[in-house]
Amino acid sequence: MSLQQTLKDLLEASLTPSPTVILFGLAFCLLAPILLHFLYSTATPYTTLPSVLLLGPPGAGKTALTTLFERGPLDLPLAKTHTSQVPSSIELSINSDDPSSASYKTNLDEAGATAKKFLLVDTPGHPKLRASSLAHLNSAEPTIKSSLVSDGGAKSKIKAVVFMVDAAALADGDALPSTAEYLYDVLLTLQKRFHSRNGSRAPASMPVLVAANKLDLFTALPAALVKSNLEAELGRIRAARSKGLLDSGVGQDDLAAGEEGDWLGGDGSEKFSFAQMMEFDVDVDVIGGSVTGDGPGAEKWWKWIGERV
Amino acid sequence: MLDTFEILTTSGVVLWSRTYAAVSPSVVNNFINDIFIEEKSSVAGAKNGASAAENPPYKHDQHTLRWTFEKELGIIFVAVYRSLLHISWIDQLVDNIRAIFVGLYRDELTKPNTTIVECLTFDQYFDQQLRELEQAGGKSDTRALKSEVLSEDTGDEPPSPPNNRGQQALRGVSPGSSPNVSRPGTPSASHLLVAKAGPGAKLSRRARKMQNTTSAPASSGDEGPARKAKAKPVKRGRKWDADGLADEDDGVQLDYSVPTLTSDSEAEPGARPGAVEEVDASTWGSQTKGKFVLRDLGDEVNSILADADAKKNAATKTDAPSGLVGTGLSAIGGLFRNVVGGKVLTKQDLDKAMKGMEEHLLKKNVAREAAIRLCEGVEKELVGVKTGSFESINARIQKAMEASLTKMLTPTSSLDLLREIDAITSPSATSLRKARPYVMSIVGVNGVGKSTNLSKICFFLLQNKYKVLIAAGDTFRSGAVEQLAVHVRNLKELTAREGGQVELYQKGYGKDAATVAKDAVAYAAQEGFNVVLIDTAGRRHNDQRLMSSLEKFAKFAQPDKILMVGEALVGTDSVAQARNFNAAFGSGRSLDGFIISKCDTVGDMVGTLVSIVHATNVPVLFVGVGQHYSDLRNFSVKWAVEKLLSSA
Ligand SMILES: Nc1nc2c(ncn2[C@@H]2O[C@H](COP(=O)(O)OP(=O)(O)OP(=O)(O)O)[C@@H](O)[C@H]2O)c(=O)[nH]1
Ligand SMILES: [Mg+2]
Numbered sequence: 006m007s008l009q010q011t012l013k014d015l016l017e018a019s020l021t022p023s024p025t026v027i028l029f030g031l032a033f034c035l036l037a038p039i040l041l042h043f044l045y046s047t048a049t050p051y052t053t054l055p056s057v058l059l060l061g062p063p064g065a066g067k068t069a070l071t072t073l074f075e076r077g078p079l080d081l082p083l084a085k086t087h088t089s090q091v092p093s094s095i096e097l098s099i100n101s102d103d104p105s106s107a108s109y110k111t112n113l114d115e116a117g118a119t120a121k122k123f124l125l126v127d128t129p130g131h132p133k134l135r136a137s138s139l140a141h142l143n144s145a146e147p148t149i150k151s152s153l154v155s156d157g158g159a160k161s162k163i164k165a166v167v168f169m170v171d172a173a174a175l176a177d178g179d180a181l182p183s184t185a186e187y188l189y190d191v192l193l194t195l196q197k198r199f200h201s202r203n204g205s206r207a208p209a210s211m212p213v214l215v216a217a218n219k220l221d222l223f224t225a226l227p228a229a230l231v232k233s234n235l236e237a238e239l240g241r242i243r244a245a246r247s248k249g250l251l252d253s254g255v256g257q258d259d260l261a262a263g264e265e266g267d268w269l270g271g272d273g274s275e276k277f278s279f280a281q282m283m284e285f286d287v288d289v290d291v292i293g294g295s296v297t298g299d300g301p302g303a304e305k306w307w308k309w310i311g312e313r314v
Numbered sequence: 315m316l317d318t319f320e321i322l323t324t325s326g327v328v329l330w331s332r333t334y335a336a337v338s339p340s341v342v343n344n345f346i347n348d349i350f351i352e353e354k355s356s357v358a359g360a361k362n363g364a365s366a367a368e369n370p371p372y373k374h375d376q377h378t379l380r381w382t383f384e385k386e387l388g389i390i391f392v393a394v395y396r397s398l399l400h401i402s403w404i405d406q407l408v409d410n411i412r413a414i415f416v417g418l419y420r421d422e423l424t425k426p427n428t429t430i431v432e433c434l435t436f437d438q439y440f441d442q443q444l445r446e447l448e449q450a451g452g453k454s455d456t457r458a459l460k461s462e463v464l465s466e467d468t469g470d471e472p473p474s475p476p477n478n479r480g481q482q483a484l485r486g487v488s489p490g491s492s493p494n495v496s497r498p499g500t501p502s503a504s505h506l507l508v509a510k511a512g513p514g515a516k517l518s519r520r521a522r523k524m525q526n527t528t529s530a531p532a533s534s535g536d537e538g539p540a541r542k543a544k545a546k547p548v549k550r551g552r553k554w555d556a557d558g559l560a561d562e563d564d565g566v567q568l569d570y571s572v573p574t575l576t577s578d579s580e581a582e583p584g585a586r587p588g589a590v591e592e593v594d595a596s597t598w599g600s601q602t603k604g605k606f607v608l609r610d611l612g613d614e615v616n617s618i619l620a621d622a623d624a625k626k627n628a629a630t631k632t633d634a635p636s637g638l639v640g641t642g643l644s645a646i647g648g649l650f651r652n653v654v655g656g657k658v659l660t661k662q663d664l665d666k667a668m669k670g671m672e673e674h675l676l677k678k679n680v681a682r683e684a685a686i687r688l689c690e691g692v693e694k695e696l697v698g699v700k701t702g703s704f705e706s707i708n709a710r711i712q713k714a715m716e717a718s719l720t721k722m723l724t725p726t727s728s729l730d731l732l733r734e735i736d737a738i739t740s741p742s743a744t745s746l747r748k749a750r751p752y753v754m755s756i757v758g759v760n761g762v763g764k765s766t767n768l769s770k771i772c773f774f775l776l777q778n779k780y781k782v783l784i785a786a787g788d789t790f791r792s793g794a795v796e797q798l799a800v801h802v803r804n805l806k807e808l809t810a811r812e813g814g815q816v817e818l819y820q821k822g823y824g825k826d827a828a829t830v831a832k833d834a835v836a837y838a839a840q841e842g843f844n845v846v847l848i849d850t851a852g853r854r855h856n857d858q859r860l861m862s863s864l865e866k867f868a869k870f871a872q873p874d875k876i877l878m879v880g881e882a883l884v885g886t887d888s889v890a891q892a893r894n895f896n897a898a899f900g901s902g903r904s905l906d907g908f909i910i911s912k913c914d915t916v917g918d919m920v921g922t923l924v925s926i927v928h929a930t931n932v933p934v935l936f937v938g939v940g941q942h943y944s945d946l947r948n949f950s951v952k953w954a955v956e957k958l959l960s961s962a
Contacts, residue, residue: 068326068327071327072429075428075430076430079430081430084327084328084329084429085320085327085331086326086327086328087320087326087328087343087346088326088342088346089324089325089326090324090325090346090350090351091325092325093323093327093429094426095427095428095429127325127326129326131347132724132725132727133351133352133724134721136717136721136724136951136952137717182730182733183727183728242730245730245732245733248732248777248778249730249732249948250774250936250946250947250948251947251948252947252948252949
């Protein structure tokens with residue numbers, strides 16, 4: 006009896022045009038879609054781990070490195086790899102107490118040390134598939150979807166770029182132009198962030214590691230030579246592009262305006278060196294190592310990454 | 315026999331593999347490049363999850379690859395064997411392994427942010443399948459039989475108890491429920507073995523031996539009972555029963571006395587699925603442990619395969635609505651997600667939007683064939699994909715189409731013309747090549763602007779201080795040589811200050827063009843020219859006689875680059891032109907690139923270049939954008955994609 010009464014009262018109250026009812030109704034109408042949206046989108050995990058982007062020409066050993074870092078702490082053997090077609094990300098953790106002495110092999114879950122988690126994003130190196138990897142670096146604050154498998158998921162900030170090269174292939178000479186071309190595009194994209202920034206805030210600095218892989222092979226070039234060869238080739242590409250044909254879509258009048266647009270590096274000096282990228286807050290290091298075989302291993306790269314995430 | 319079997323993800327990680335004979339990784343890498351990345355295979359929809367039998371075999375370097383692709387999870391299953399061999403059951407193996415692998419590890423495969431899938435135990439499943447199919451190899455009708463029984467299994471499982479024998483045996487391992495399995499007697503088994511002593515039997519024995527010797531190092535870590543059971547497969551008697559499952563018996567079987575005898579009489583007609591025999595629970599207990607595992611495995615595999623089959627059948631049927639309230643709610647949810655995003659796209663959702671995209675591409679002058687293929691590709695890619703937050707279907711399609719166009723138009727190796735010329739004309743000291751002039755020739759139908767574009771390239775080279783020889787290879791159309799001479803005179807004037815040198819090489823009309831070209835190259839080498847640009851006579855692409863002379867031309871002049879000039883204009887049969895020209899140079903040679911002329915006259919309707927690239931897989935290198943010598947541009951993929959997708 007009393008229940009019926011209360012219900013009736015409620016109904017009556019909700020139909021009288023009082024400010025509370027109107028407010029309540031308004032709030033419901035406005036909030037419902039938002040609430041529903043969150044209801045539907047809770048399936049995707051919201052993580053905001055930083056990420057490290059792994060780029061490089063095909064066959065450099067990017068996927069091999071990814072599997073090494075992932076399987077190292079678990080004592081699993083390295084997986085075999087083939088040409089990648091899609092990017093993939095893996096979650097890694099590094100000893101945040103002391104990144105400089107960390108090893109990728111220590112299992113942090115067991116060691117009990119405080120771990121810092123990050124994502125390592127492996128990308129395909131095939132020229133046809135590069136555009137989307139480069140697109141991530143376009144904005145002033147480069148981000149990437151933290152979950153590549155399904156669309157959705159939070160954006161993860163890119164903290165560093167590892168550009169892997171095959172030092173053994175570079176020794177032949179044929180691989181040098183194509184490798185350098187890709188690196189040129191990467192560095193130029195990073196440099197252009199300066200022009201695309203909005204407001205006065207300077208874009209985040211972006212450290213780049215050129216990882217000279219496969220130093221276990223005796224034919225491989227040492228890291229110092231990899232560096233100088235790449236610098237020389239980048240300089241050559243820079244010169245060639247400046248006197249090459251214009252790209253379609255670029256008119257003659259655009260040319261005058263964006264003259265320095267495609268010129269990699271700060272000053273107009275004849276020779277290119279990675280140091281010239283400092284002006285754009287792009288800090289390039291070249292470190293040698295190897296994923297397989299009895300080479301120098303991958304610890305140095307791990308340390309480099311650890312210091313930057 | 316089989317060289318290797320690999321299960322790998324699209325991100326390039328091999329999840330599981332079995333190797334019998336080492337195969338260079340480049341075989342699989344080339345396969346991925348050609349079929350998946352460059353999509354050279356002309357078969358439409360090679361990338362959707364068709365069964366291995368429908369996918370064309372890929373041949374490379376004496377190896378044949380049979381494969382299937384699980385699109386949803388991004389996993390490729392590929393079997394590699396010597397092309398000399400003919401393995402009739404290979405498609406079946408690939409398909410079955412796919413069904414089993416996906417059935418077993420689906421959960422692990424969908425985990426984000428990891429590439430590790432614990433599948434060491436998969437070894438035994440693979441062995442089981444391999445053995446089973448090898449057994450069946452002798453019989454020609456195995457596949458038909460098998461699929462028939464499988465559908466039977468799933469179709470009328472509940473009503474007819476004898477038919478679900480397999481399932482029962484699997485679940486009934488607990489002695490209490492005493493499963494009834496047709497237990498073939500030894501005599502009948504041996505009888506069967508003799509009966510099928512065909513080439514298949516021989517083959518399978520050899521294969522089994524090989525497997526015994528090589529599987530040990532390949533499969534590490536599964537020292538379980540299954541392993542023990544595997545240890546002596548050669549000795550095992552074997553019977554092929556009706557549901558395509560090999561019944562495994564070891565020597566223990568010989569101990570059967572009475573039951574075996576009775577079963578013998580029953581098992582003779584008992585190839586029929588109904589044959590059931592009562593076996594004492596104690597007899598079961600006396601059997602080796604490995605036996606249990608094996609039987610278990612066979613049945614498990616069978617039920618997984620049946621499951622997969624059932625799912626496929628169910629998928630083809632239209633799913634019935636699950637009650638009024640259910641449909642109502644899901645409909646509202648669907649509408650809502652349309653706006654907010656987070657919707658899983660279905661074919662129905664996409665169909666209408668894809669039609670719109672197709673229309674859009676057609677409006678941009680993309681050939682119908684190419685537009686349809688592109689849309690199909692995008693649709694296949696998107697079915698089952700979840701849209702992002704606040705992302706509409708159209709936006710998602712737009713994004714996918716952009717990626718797919720970019721992928722198609724981006725050349726596999728980018729062209730740096732100046733570097734290439736330098737490499738030929740002044741080779742580095744370490745390479746053993748001799749310096750020679752760089753030869754480039756230009757082909758195309760009449761009136762598309764061959765000579766104009768040749769002059770534009772020449773102008774560019776002259777600006778970069780090269781010494782260029784232009785060879786008048788059009789010995790056919792009157793006035794052609796004079797036209798070139800005018801161009802050369804203009805170019806000389808224009809670039810005199812910049813230090814370029816250009817000369818015309820001509821032998822008048824009527825001479826064989828191939829010979830003229832050859833002489834021009836020889837002359838250039840002698841006189842120290844850096845680059846030879848050869849103009850050719852315009853020819854209709856369906857003129858057999860003139861087209862066939864191109865092959866000789868390519869042989870004589872040995873051009874480093876053969877470029878074809880095509881028009882961007884609406885209404886030309888540019889696709890057929892491109893195809894025919896691409897095929898005209900003989901088997902060993904094709905076009906190296908296109909120059910698309912008159913791009914300034916078509917505005918946004920640059921669809922022609924998509925059609926051409928789609929038809930030939932040859933990249934567009936340059937576009938002509940005007941009447942001046944400087945109006946030549948490097949082709950920018952981004953520019954083209956923007957124009958194609960712009961909605962104005
Ligand atoms: N000798 C040697 N080989 C290596 C090393 N690292 C990787 N490899 C081999 O290089 C090959 C290519 O490695 P991947 O990791 O697949 O190459 P990737 O960079 O991912 O190539 P894409 O996916 O095509 O871009 C594999 O066969 C590796 O085994 C190394 O340090 N030394
Ligand atoms: Mg890879």
